[in-house]
Amino acid sequence: MRAPSFRDRALVVRTHDFGEADRVVVLLTRGNGLVRCVAKGVRRTRSRFGSRLQPFVELDVQLYPGRNLHSITGADTVAYHGAGLIEDYTRYTCACAVLESAERLAVAESGDDPWLFDASAATLGRLRTAPDPTVELDSFLLRAMGHAGWAPSLFDCAQCGRPGPHHAFHPAAGGAVCGTCRPPGAATPDEAVLRLMWWLTHGSWAAVDEARASSERSGDGMFTDFAGQAHQLVRAHLQWHLEHRVRSLDLLDQG
Ligand SMILES: [Zn+2]
Structure with a gap:
């Protein structure tokens, strides 16, 4: 029997194109730690949520468990932190460093601890206006x-x-x-x-x-x-x- 789908909050930490129209996405989730998944068909122009699967977007995602990769079947934007980050080189590189470090640190964390997700999302939000x-x-x-x-x-x-x-x-x-x-x-x-x-x-x-x-x-x-x-x-x-x-x-x- 197929495992049931679930929803989680997530930050995209990395993506790469896969096959003709798919994208592999590494998510830092709030309730399940680091999750590798595939978003099928999202590089086609009519994809409903492909454009949301990018760094600095805080998402509410629908995931179907798979043997190797989960599948993302839906993604809603909770917050977009990119405005204020992508125009400023220092803010942008600091935000990238938050996501990269969070990905590496998440490997050693237990999956159901929301601390790293919450701290990462809050830091991305503050980086938009932080004085330093x-x-x-x-x-x-x-x-x-x-x-x-x-x-x-x-x-x-x-x-x-x-x-x-x-x-x-x-x-x-x-x-x-x-x-x-x-x-x-x-x-x-x-x-x-x-x-x-x-x-x-x-x-x-x-x-x-x-x-x-x-x-x-x-x-x-x-x-x-x-x-x-x-x-x-x-x-x-x-x-x-x-x-x-x-x-x-x-x-x-x-x-
Ligand atoms: Zn000493």
Whole structure:
């Protein structure tokens, strides 16, 4: 007997053309994690919902389970975040990074946890108007790593637990490290950089906004400098964990 169809909320994370008129679509769903599906005939001009199957559209989809791929038989737009993203290169690349990271992080999440979908959709919405899109992206990545259990330590030493603030950071060591535990090659961020990352992890936007405003008033450029350093550390931490933890799951999933 055929499994029943179901509806779910979804974000398109990737698509590619398939056969004459079909499209394979990878969805990050709210209730079923990452789902690969085929949308049959959607490249024909008369397709009712083909044009909605693109990144930055939040969808309500109807799915039929299949042996290898699910089939999408309907898709309604819940929200379109593309306006405001696709005209601005920085906002666009940050939004792409949200979807790419969410796809990779979803591999290690359990399918019925809506957190990643909700956080991704909310971040796409905020990226349209955020004063600093890269800071918004970094907040998403820090919170997503925290949800996955890989949050970097930002105050106490990740190795021995000695209270900070510390002045060294290394992804393989778990984040902030004290002078005794710091491994060779550790970055040496200003303590304000780790404090900014702590605010972004905990959604302390009032503190972030105050630091930005204060830096703008004095014209010292410090906020931009610290945010740039924070971005490098967030990227390094994410990259290290994706390579070391998700890769094996990724390969399993594709096998
Ligand atoms: Zn230590």
